[in-house]
């Protein structure tokens with residue numbers, strides 16, 4: 757799918773090298789916000805297994821993982837995941853995302869995450885998308901608010917990140933019919 761400035765692709769074997777490079781470039785930038793890395797995290801074989809697992813998850817509808825590239829480039833500048841997808845009476849999933857350190861604060865995060873949220877509502881029929889952030893992560897909170905996510909609660913010691921249990925602000929966005937039917941301005 758495309759947005760004004762980005763091409764967003766489902767992760768596949770063609771992204772293995774670019775994913776490894778993205779995480780190598782952003783090791784320090786992401787350590788504070790993402791789970792601890794396994795010892796083989798910065799190896800090609802890790803990302804090769806990852807790409808295979810991602811495709812299996814997508815096939816079974818458990819999770820969908822994407823990368824965003826600047827239009828006309830093969831360099832990954834953002835990663836967006838929808839995981840823990842539950843169908844049936846819940847029809848919900850949980851968002852995760854990051855933007856390359858050198859491309860932050862230019863609206864790429866909002867552009868990529870907004871496109872994937874719209875995709876979730878239109879293409880896989882989710883009713884609800886959840887996203888949770890650490891209170892100190894103001895940028896992530898602003899991104900979510902700008903996309904129409906609303907705060908639903910505060911969870912103490914919610915996720916084990918960067919060596920400790922971290923509180924999180926819990927937010928969600930519910931599908932509105934305009935987005936689901938394609939009337940919105942999103943290009944997903």
Ligand SMILES: CC(C)(COP(=O)(O)OP(=O)(O)OC[C@H]1O[C@@H](n2cnc3c(N)ncnc32)[C@H](O)[C@@H]1OP(=O)(O)O)[C@@H](O)C(=O)NCCC(=O)NCCS
Pocket residue numbers: 785786789853854855856859860861862863864865866867888889890893894895896898899902
């Ligand atoms: C959070 C993250 C994805 C945001 O990506 P981004 O491309 O910088 O986001 P955008 O440029 O679309 O900006 C999002 C909002 O942050 C605001 N912002 C920009 N710089 C900021 C700063 N230094 N402090 C606070 N807010 C800031 C922007 O103004 C925008 O808010 P607005 O729409 O109300 O103006 C990116 O910073 C990142 O990868 N962080 C590390 C990983 C992470 O935190 N992932 C999310 C875990 S919940």
